[in-house]
Amino acid sequence: MQAFARETGLSETTFVQTAGSGADYVNRIFTVVTELPFAGHPSLGTAVAVAHARGEQTARYVQRTGAGEQPVDVALDGRVARASMLQEPATFADEADRDAIAAACGLDARDIASDPPPRSISTGVTHLIAILNEATALPRVRRGDAAALQAALEPGGDTCLYLAAPLSGDRWQARSLFLGTDGVREDPATGSAAGPLCAYLARERGAAEITIEQGAEMGRPSVLDARVEGDRIRVGGDVHIIATGAVHL
Secondary structure (H helix, E strand, C coil), X not given: CHHHHHHHCCCCEEEEECCCCCCCEEEEEXXXXXXXXXXXXXXXXXXXXXXXXXXXXXXXXXXXXXCEEEEEXXXXXXXXXXXXXXXXXXXXXXXXXXXXXXXXXXCCHHHECCCCCCEEEECCCEEEEEEECCHHHHXXXXXXXXXXXXXXXXXXXXCCEEEEEEEECCEEEEEEEEEECCEEEEECCCHHHHHHHHHHHHHHHCCCEEEEEEXXXXXXXXXXXXXXXXXXXXXXXXXXXXXXXCCCC
């Protein structure tokens, strides 16, 4: 599975396995360098792929990942679907170093908010969440220094650096940087970081529901919705089936 994920070169590649009891299927998720205990968009996309394969227009699945079991809802219309999932309850680590984050993304430390400060947060997999003071800082983000990004991610064991800035009302814009085999890469949509961002904004600013725009700088725009449901965060968005086929190994 790891070798195949490396061959695809995608941010994540998923593999569906029989779950036995307690869940509908096991979802194993690989980047080009490692297996992840959980990821957001690969969970939504995999649920849609399962529904498409089973010929189901609407479905509620429970997927099992390394982080636990997550309910996923799917509504499929042809090759377009709407999917959402409940992520694990959020856990919060200590405040992170703003100077290290700034060095990792080419910004000034003054671009990064101190209230609330950046920190590692997990709703299944840990990400370094940094809120920026202004959305105008996002186009200035640079993703060339792998050593600096690794230094920023290492203390919290983070998978990515998620930079988010307010737009207007409950709308936010974000960029997500992570390490691949070829240096620093950028993710056009990061559902597993949208959940921690929503949890953090709910805790610190009372924002129970947000919409996140991501991927525009890559030419791959995405929109994610996140809202608080009890002690968990529901993250959802549209899923498009762009290819089907068979792989012969």
